[in-house]
Amino acid sequence: PAMRVDVVTIFPDYLAPLDLSLIGKAREDGLLDVRVHDLRDFTHDRHRTVDDTPYGGGAGMVMKPQPWSEALDHVLAQDNPSGAKPRLVVPGPGGQPFTQALARELAREPWLAFACGRYEGIDERVYDHAREDLGLEVSVVSLGDYVLNGGEVAVLAMVEAVGRLVPGVIGNAESLVEESHEDGLLEYPIYTKPSSWNGREVPPVLLSGNHGAIAEWRHAQRLARTAARRPDLLHASHATDGRDVEISA
Numbered sequence: 729p730a731m732r733v734d735v736v737t738i739f740p741d742y743l744a745p746l747d748l749s750l751i752g753k754a755r756e757d758g759l760l761d762v763r764v765h766d767l768r769d770f771t772h773d774r775h776r777t778v779d780d781t782p783y784g785g786g787a788g789m790v791m792k793p794q795p796w797s798e799a800l801d802h803v804l805a806q807d808n809p810s811g812a813k814p815r816l817v818v819p820g821p822g823g824q825p826f827t828q829a830l831a832r833e834l835a836r837e838p839w840l841a842f843a844c845g846r847y848e849g850i851d852e853r854v855y856d857h858a859r860e861d862l863g864l865e866v867s868v869v870s871l872g873d874y875v876l877n878g879g880e881v882a883v884l885a886m887v888e889a890v891g892r893l894v895p896g897v898i899g900n901a902e903s904l905v906e907e908s909h910e911d912g913l914l915e916y917p918i919y920t921k922p923s924s925w926n927g928r929e930v931p932p933v934l935l936s937g938n939h940g941a942i943a944e945w946r947h948a949q950r951l952a953r954t955a956a957r958r959p960d961l962l963h964a965s966h967a968t969d970g971r972d973v974e975i976s977a
């Protein structure tokens with residue numbers, strides 16, 4: 729069965745890229761069932777109001793709870809005779825880090841729902857309502873320590889990172905293996921034809937046909953790159969053999 733992905737947003741057009749390329753093909757192939765909902769469809773006033781001023785003062789506006797409550801009810805009711813529950817993911821800078829491990833975890837879920845906040849965020853009672861009244865698991869998830877104007881860009885990134893892990897979405901499962909962060913090391917440098925370009929040569933070991941030496945060289949490059957760019961990812965388990973390795977910046 730397809731993984732179902734619902735997205736609630738006040739900017740549905742922002743999610744249009746999900747119709748393109750891999751994710752678009754996965755939708756055609758019935759591997760992903762992506763539905764985008766406009767939060768304003770769940771308002772009832774002439775101005776289709778979704779926000780208001782914050783209690784306690786402060787700058788900016790807060791997303792009102794009622795439209796979100798009705799939008800979530802609609803998502804849960806749509807094509808869901810069994811009354812199954814989606815896992816609700818709310819992108820936000822105050823969330824847990826989005827990592828490849830979390831992407832793998834989310835890729836195992838049969839149904840994900842994403843709530844795109846805008847303005848200063850969503851009234852906190854929506855989270856409580858979702859957890860306590862709707863019985864949903866709610867995860868606030870951050871792409872990184874920076875602030876976007878809303879959750880839509882984060883949802884595009886998360887749906888791509890998760891969607892590509894769904895079996896069948898990526899044709900060649902091989903390409904999912906030696907990727908950065910799959911086993912905690914960054915990827916090795918890669919090259920293609922011509923072997924000599926602009927006075928620059930492809931490392932000879934890669935042309936040697938000696939697969940053992942090639943694998944060793946690649947692992948050494950991954951260790952060195954990780955040490956240089958992401959020392960925070962290096963663990964004792966990545967024992968190096970102490971030889972220095974020349975790496976590109």
Ligand SMILES: NC(=O)c1ccno1
Nearest residue numbers: 820821870871876878
């Ligand atoms: N850092 C984030 O993931 C984010 C989402 C919305 N605003 O910031």
